[in-house]
Amino acid sequence: MSETPHEEPVGVPEPVIHEPTPEEIEAARIAAIEANDKDVAEQLRRMSRRGFLTLGAGAVAAIGAWKWLGSREREGGLPWPLRRMLHVNEAVALSYFSTARLNPTFPASMITRPARINGGDGLDAHADVASWRLNFAGNALTLDDVKSFPKRTMITEFRCIEGWSTIVQWGGARLSDVMAKFPPPSSARYLAMSTPGGGYYVSIDMPSAMHAQTLLAYEMNGAPLTWQHGAPLRLAIPVKYGVKNIKRIGQIAYTAVRPPDFWGERGYDDYAGH
Amino acid sequence: MKRLVKKHPLAIRWFHWINFPLLALMIWSGTLIYWANAVYRVGFRKHTFWMMNLPPHAWDKLHVSYRLAEGMAYHFFFMWLFAINGVLYVAYTVFSGEWRELVPNRRSFITAIQVTLHDLHLRREAPPQGKYNGAQQIAYSSIVVMGLGSLLTGIAIYKPTQFHLLTSLFGGYPMARFFHFWLTVGYVAFFVIHIAQVIRTGWNNFRAMVIGSEVVEVPNE
Numbered sequence: 001m002s003e004t005p006h007e008e009p010v011g012v013p014e015p016v017i018h019e020p021t022p023e024e025i026e027a028a029r030i031a032a033i034e035a036n037d038k039d040v041a042e043q044l045r046r047m048s049r050r051g052f053l054t055l056g057a058g059a060v061a062a063i064g065a066w067k068w069l070g071s072r073e074r075e076g077g078l079p080w081p082l083r084r085m086l087h088v089n090e091a092v093a094l095s096y097f098s099t100a101r102l103n104p105t106f107p108a109s110m111i112t113r114p115a116r117i118n119g120g121d122g123l124d125a126h127a128d129v130a131s132w133r134l135n136f137a138g139n140a141l142t143l144d145d146v147k148s149f150p151k152r153t154m155i156t157e158f159r160c161i162e163g164w165s166t167i168v169q170w171g172g173a174r175l176s177d178v179m180a181k182f183p184p185p186s187s188a189r190y191l192a193m194s195t196p197g198g199g200y201y202v203s204i205d206m207p208s209a210m211h212a213q214t215l216l217a218y219e220m221n222g223a224p225l226t227w228q229h230g231a232p233l234r235l236a237i238p239v240k241y242g243v244k245n246i247k248r249i250g251q252i253a254y255t256a257v258r259p260p261d262f263w264g265e266r267g268y269d270d271y272a273g274h
Numbered sequence: 275m276k277r278l279v280k281k282h283p284l285a286i287r288w289f290h291w292i293n294f295p296l297l298a299l300m301i302w303s304g305t306l307i308y309w310a311n312a313v314y315r316v317g318f319r320k321h322t323f324w325m326m327n328l329p330p331h332a333w334d335k336l337h338v339s340y341r342l343a344e345g346m347a348y349h350f351f352f353m354w355l356f357a358i359n360g361v362l363y364v365a366y367t368v369f370s371g372e373w374r375e376l377v378p379n380r381r382s383f384i385t386a387i388q389v390t391l392h393d394l395h396l397r398r399e400a401p402p403q404g405k406y407n408g409a410q411q412i413a414y415s416s417i418v419v420m421g422l423g424s425l426l427t428g429i430a431i432y433k434p435t436q437f438h439l440l441t442s443l444f445g446g447y448p449m450a451r452f453f454h455f456w457l458t459v460g461y462v463a464f465f466v467i468h469i470a471q472v473i474r475t476g477w478n479n480f481r482a483m484v485i486g487s488e489v490v491e492v493p494n495e
Contacts (some may be wrong), residue, residue, distance in 0.1 A: 029494070033494055037275055040275075040277065041276075044487075044489060047278075047485040047487060048481065048484075048485055051481075051484040052485075055484055058291065062295055078344070078347050082347040082348065082351050085347070089350055093436070098436070101438070103434075103435050103438060157434070159434065159447060160311075161310075161342070161346075162342065163308070163313075164311050164313070165447050165448055267343030267344055268343045269346065269347070269350070273433075273435075274433055274435040
């Protein structure tokens, strides 16, 4: 093994290594912490500015949207976007609606007694029931004509749009049976029903009219209807809210377009279906 | 020294702040509906301690009277947004793994009691915790279950014929409405406690729900 000559650099002075004092180390450490905290504070300011500006802009946009919604032109007593949404909801509901899907029925012991009386629009305590006729799509029917259809009875839940509900026994003819005798034209999509004189009126969509539990009822809880409950003939339609169970029906007509609806004109959903 | 630590992902913050006004609107429109048949009470058998109702002049003062139709229209408008936001939130927590922080575990119930005692100044130390303590895990998970309950009881009273099996599951139409109402009272209770706790915990914690990160003090290097 040969020794390799090791040449020392000539003329370069030894680097002077300065040993930091403990005070200097501590000062540098504190400076680093302060620099870090300053960085964090700066970053925090940036993030806060962005975050709170976004939140503020969102709040302003939400309030704007809210004001816009409430101030739209009214359709049937509602700002039109709300009315349109009710119609969208109706389309969704009709997409899964089945005339075969029935309301639960209840034992006679559960019937609410006395039956609750609610809503007197279109009623008349002094109306002459004997001279009453039902104008069914242009045909004048007596009560006996309606009674000539097979009688159906059912004990179902009557649900008011206000939120309460009662159990009622109904007796009457299936609307679909009567419709089979006086069939609708192919263009018909609704039934327009009103009291004699038109004090109260409802629209009923075709699928709901065809439902097996939709009756032209002349009996309630086993007795003929009283005038407060819509004598001599009313609609019992448990697939809809109580508002659609029109009392004292005078006319029923088939229509192609959505007919006027008493509560539908006053801000309510004119489908009102269950 | 200080460090910024990520706490709430952006998606969670959006879900949270969108849910807030939507839930408020659902409760408000629900109140307009409830007014029409304000029948519930706090009581035992024949003894009523508290009617969940107000005298007419108080309803009037709150501008709630005779607005059932409007209440229903708003309720059936915002229900979609409220439900979609809720479903997306749950889906996000599931797919991001965030649910691990939220769903209570075996220890949550013990630590929840310890946290509550600490908050009530009955216990000196708060138990150690991750992002959420046991009480928070229980509260935030319950509120999701309640949301699902509101959705289902809502469907049960919205379409009681088409979904009559669901309605029957809740004990029938009047019971479904009863549950739907009391769940709402539960949200109000949650809101009051939530706000109190957020105020108590302080600005750093609140800001994290806006900007995502929290400042924490770490040992100096």
